Amino acid sequence: MFSGKRERVAVVGGGAAGLGAAWRLAEKYEVTIYEAEAELGGNAYAHTFDDTDVQVDMGVMITLPWAYPNLYCMFQKYGIETRAAAATLLVSFPDPEDPTKELTWSTDSPVPGAGFFGEYLEAEASRFEQMMFEIAALPLNEQMLPIARFLDAPYPGVPHSGRYTPRFLTQGLCPLLSLFLVTRDSLLRTPAWSLSMMFRFGTLSFFSPTTWRTITGGTREYIARLTRSFRARRLVSTKVVGVKRSGREVRVRDERGGEEVYDHVVLATAANVALRLLGEGASADERRVLGMYTYQPAVAYLHADPSLLSARFGPGFFFQYRSENPTPGPALDGVMTYSMKDAAGLQGYDGPVLVSVFSERPPKEPTPCFARREFSHLIADDVALKARMEMHKLQGHDRTWFCGDYTTFSSHEDAFTSGMVIGEAFGVDYPFREHPAALFRYTQNRVMMMPRLGVRTRVGLGVRLELLRDTLAVAWPQLRAKLRPRRHDGGAVVEI
Known part of the structure; x- marks a missing residue:
């Protein structure tokens, strides 16, 4: 050829x-x-922001050296600089008992047992993060199952699986996943392997903000x-x-x-x-x-409309998920907003610099809308x-x-x-x-x-031998899992 x-x-x-x-x-x-x-x-x-020469990212906003090693090798090769940006998430919902009030939680070091997070989400969040390490020990073909398989009912060999409440899933897990998987649909059909890797390597966590990096310029x-x-x-x-x-x-x-x-x-x-x-x-x-x-369309706005922000949103927060629905479902209906002021080096600008995705309306006048961009996001189910x-x-x-x-x-x-x-x-x-x-x-x-x-x-021959090695490395655990004897114990399948 x-x-x-x-x-x-x-x-x-x-x-x-x-x-x-x-x-x-x-x-x-x-x-x-x-x-x-x-x-x-x-x-x-x-x-290009307003009448400046400053570039504000609207698509790829944050990177991680340990999660993006090939990109960072290329950055080093061509002298491309990055700077730290703590990816602190704020999640906001109306209080079902009083819609004029907000229920919020954040990844900014929540105090154990305190507030909405401590009362409703903390125990399940802790259990979920333990489960991420347990899933990594499963055969690869089982790790590739949708995360929903580990949430609804106990799964053999995963002690902290099952019995997760709808509240934790819709007001805790799904908003956190939206930080990385920018889509509304099928978040709980994401392969467990993907989420296990994100939590085990610190890409995502309920309990502390991740230090991401933005590209200078x-x-x-x-x-x-x-x-x-x-x-x-x-x-x-x-x-x-x-x-x-x-x-x-x-x-x-x-x-x-x-x-x-x-x-x-x-x-x-x-x-x-x-x-x-x-x-x-x-x-x-x-x-x-x-x-x-399958893909889901999305529109991103670069704007300065503070009405999309929670009253609690302020310095130190990078990302916000805000819903106006007090009883959301797993298909998220809120707006995702990134605060790009510090990331873009626009601290001298008088007003917020925001990028919002999945807003049902353009930013309100007279606040400026600087740009509108259409994207198509893969549903990674x-x-x-x-x-x-x-x-x-x-x-x-x-x-x-x-x-x-x-x-x-x-x-x-x-x-x-x-x-x-x-x-x-x-x-x-x-x-x-x-x-x-x-x-x-x-x-x-x-x-x-x-x-x-x-x-x-x-x-060449060397790469062909590597391909043979890598193919066998993927196939052998799956074959071994199929051949391993299994017995039933109290309704659960247990490997021997």
């Missing part, structure tokens, strides 16, 4: 995944990036430095409307009627967009796997996880490759890393092997994305 000449590769989508792929591919290939928007970056979007700064580091043709404001494949070439057609021929195409878009671009030419497997993913486990079957067929957060673990780190996996599939070396944490995270992505044993790729 690969020839000796410098082949032409089209990368459709200029977000983190597409840029990660283009960055690596440009070492050996002639790369063209297609981006429908006026600038590269995708969800890593920053808006906004995400636009890292996009600019990364794209300056490699040669590629960049076609911004160029929406691709179709990809037609044959055994020898790929034709990419844009909305203005232009069509170009490439040797390969990398679809670095959302799964539903990739499927739409392939159209009638999509294979049965492509239609089945890509069709399993168990169905999406099953689709991810089959993505390796699609890669490389008919000169087509796929990358993006939906192909791996749904974070900005994983979107960027998925692009590097595609680069390695084309024979371009992974650049951060000397960094253990980055290599480990990269390997996790690769084992999900790369065709088994490196078929249809240009990887």
Whole structure:
């Protein structure tokens, strides 16, 4: 499938995944990036604030060195600086007995046994965080079950599972998860593995704020430095409307009627967009796997409207979840608001600098609304996880490759890393092997994305052996769990 000449590769989508792929591919290939928007970056979007030259992030706002090791290796390589930002969460609901009053809790070191959190949520929150460590000891296929399976009833081998109250789930757990999983729907269908990892590594906690980091100059700064580091043709404001494949070439057609021929195409878009671009030419497997993913639209406002804030919200809080419903359900109906003033370095601005997501109305006049941005968020439920486990079957067929957060673990780190996996599939070396944490995270992505044993790729023998090792490492615990004798004890299944 690969020839000796410098082949032409089209990368459709200029977000983190597409840029990660283009960055690596440009070492050996002639790369063209297609981006429908006026600038590269995708969800890593920053808006120039008011009449300043300050960039305020509206999509990717916070990062974590230990959770985003490949991004931080790239930041170090290109001198991209970050600064600390305590991600303190405030949650607010009306009091059912008196809607004029608020019931609030926060991750800002709640006093044991005090207030709304201490009375209604603390005991279950403590038990839940213990359960996150217990889930990590299960076979991988059981860790991949929806978290709801561990909440409603006891689960064998997980002592702190079951008997979680609706109040804890809707006023405690779901608002906390919204800090990282920006969606309203299916939060409790998130794979338990994902949540276990977040709580075990300190990404989320009920009991203390996480020290996240923001990018100095906004995400636009890292996009600019990364794209300056490699040669590629960049076609911004160029929406691709179709990809037609044959055994020898790929034709990419844009909305203005232009069509170009490439040797390969990398679809670095959302799964539903990739499927739409392939159209009638999509294979049965492509239609089945890509069709399993679902997305939820969202609108973000950059504004200065304080009416969206709780009366308790003030200095020290970074994120707020506020609902006007005293009895919310698991599909969250509140507004998520980020205070971006300190993160963007706008302390001298007279007024709040806020980004709100899922507001049912624009910010109130006369307070200014500086920008409006539409996003599409992947619903990272168990169905999406099953689709991810089959993505390796699609890669490389008919000169087509796929990358993006939906192909791996749904974070900005994983979107960027998925692009590097595609680069390695084309024979371009992974650049951060000397960094253990980055290599480990990269390997996790690769084992999900790369065709088994490196078929249809240009990887060398060493990488093929790594792929064999990693595939066996994933498959063996699942096989062992299936073969292990089990007995029933009082209605529960117990492993022997």
